[in-house]
Amino acid sequence: MAYQTLSNEYMNMPPVTRAYTTACVITTLAVQLELTSPFQLYFNPILIYKQGQLWRLITTFLFFGTFGFNFFFNMIFTYKYCRMLEEGSFRNRTSDFVWMFLFGATFMIGFAFFVNLLFLGQAFTIMIVYIWSRRNPDVRMNFFGLINFQAPYLPWVLLGFSVLLGNAVYVDLMGIAVGHIYFFLEDVFPKQPGGFQILKTPTLLKSWFDQVEDLNYMRLPEENPGGFEWDEGQRAPEEPPNDNPPQ
Incomplete structure (x- = not known):
């Protein structure tokens, strides 16, 4: 019964979220079983450029450390918010979601050339x-039952928590910076006077991902995908729901 429940939950995940989280788990499992080493996965411009080890451009995003608190913490947040985005504002827009992935990854790799970041x-x-x-500013958050805040403060709360765990602050700051660049170019600038759409998904991606609608998963409530409740968001009662904000 438990296996069937997990299997159904896994197959109900939207495709990009399922592919990314699966790749992260498989990569970590391979390191845990000593089938590969973190030294073969980390971002190294010299090895990429001079020895053609292009896989490092991908594996640097797939390894969160060996199994432990840091791994599970990151994977839960990756799964939850990746799924909420894909089932929310990117619903039936798989190519646009993949384009967001590529945009973010490209910017981070560019930053990584100037700061010493391995993963x-x-x-x-x-x-x-x-x-x-x-994209969900009216959602009220509760972090481990300790503090309440509106959704836009969540990245900063996670940054503070990451610092308490002893992680480098510039890692989270890079994620916030790249996320803000994407949000500004996609959601803010096009709506300004004289603004226009800058981030247009390439036709090639649309032809790959938008030919057939993925009907193999059902949409879960955006605030609580997968049944996690320990940091469940709740919309402010005075504001109408905004599960699919206009682009």
Whole structure:
């Protein structure tokens, strides 16, 4: 019964979220079983450029450390907010969601050339959280039952928590910065006087991902995908729901 429940939950995940979280778990499991080493996964411009180890451009986003609190903490947030974005404002827009992934990853790799960052998965998670939080400003959050706040403060709460865990502050700041750049270019600038759409999803991505609608998963409530309640968001009663804000 438990296996069937987990299997159904897994298959109900939207495709991009399912693919990304699965890749993260498989990568970590491979390191745990000593099938590969973090030294073969981390971002290294010299090895990428001179030895053609292009896989590092991808694996740097897939490894959150060996199994432990930091891994599970990051994976829960990655799964939850990635899924909420994909089932919310990116509903039936898989190509646009993939384009957001590529945009964020490209910017972070560019930043990584100037700062000494080996793995970018945590920054990528913060970027996802930031974009979701700005698109759902009226959601009230409760973090581990300790503090209440509105959704736009969530990335900063996570930054503070990350600092308490001893992580480098610039990792989360990079995720916030890239998330803000995407949010500004996609949601803010086009609505300004004289503004226009800058981030247009390439036709190639649309032809790959938008030919057939994925009907193999059902949409869960945006505030509580997967049944997690420990930091469940709740919309302010004085504001109408805004599950699918206009782009």
